[in-house]
């Protein structure tokens with residue numbers, strides 16, 4: 001049951017999470033959602049996946065953390081019973097783990113994982129969530145790769161939220177939406193809900209581009225056996241992160257810093273007062 005939430009408390013909680021988010025690496029399509037949209041999206045995810053085991057396939061935005069934290073702080077009374085983030089960026093994985101540890105959120109965890117590799121925990125979740133590379137240059141194949149891992153996480157039984165571009169003017173988001181829907185259909189899922197143009201991003205070259213929540217649900221009675229395998233078919237990986245940008249990195253590794261969360265010394269220099277010289 002959804003209820004009214006204290007907006008100030010919710011925004012301040014999201015602000016704690018944003019403060020903890022590593023800086024976005026544009027070359028891997030990390031483009032972060034804006035904070036107001038994160039509040040609404042996290043509340044939606046908490047309600048949609050209430051009492052479910054939820055797998056995030058990639059989560060630079062930190063919707064996973066917001067969802068768990070809003071519940072932990074008592075700002076909302078509902079939410080998933082378990083949340084695990086699978087991401088190839090160790091900075092993101094460690095940021096989730098550090099936050100969960102600091103705030104004592106026992107049901108939140110993260111695993112270093114590249115979605116080109118076989119999925120390490122198939123069949124262990126009820127729902128999945130993914131905000132993948134949006135597939136402007138590969139007709140959505142990158143979306144389908146992330147969605148496939150989500151489907152494996154839930155053993156092709158349950159629901160998934162696929163967060164992808166949605167724009168009235170541009171053609172490619174419509175093509176990608178079509179491709180994602182036919183991939184879902186060929187995988188034994190149907191589109192059970194579509195929430196159009198919900199979220200905005202810190203995206204310099206197209207600040208107005210929005211994304212939707214495409215909710216897919218498994219068809220009743222369609223139980224399938226599967227083996228999760230590495231993706232080696234090069235045609236699925238062309239233009240993965242944009243034109244001529246096939247994946248070449250297994251993991252983004254974190255450089256350990258003791259002053260995590262503070263400005264790095266190479267970001268600024270001090271110009272001293274005369275009296276201090």
Ligand SMILES: C[S@@+](CC[C@H](N)C(=O)[O-])C[C@H]1O[C@@H](n2cnc3c(N)ncnc32)[C@H](O)[C@@H]1O
Pocket residue numbers: 024028029030031032033057058059060061062086087088089092113114115116131132133134247
């Ligand atoms: C591709 S971005 C999409 C934009 C989204 N708003 C964000 O920044 O989180 C989503 C997440 O996928 C992760 N990611 C990118 N490539 C990946 C891969 N090959 N395997 C696993 N995660 C990946 C990124 O680190 C990021 O956290």
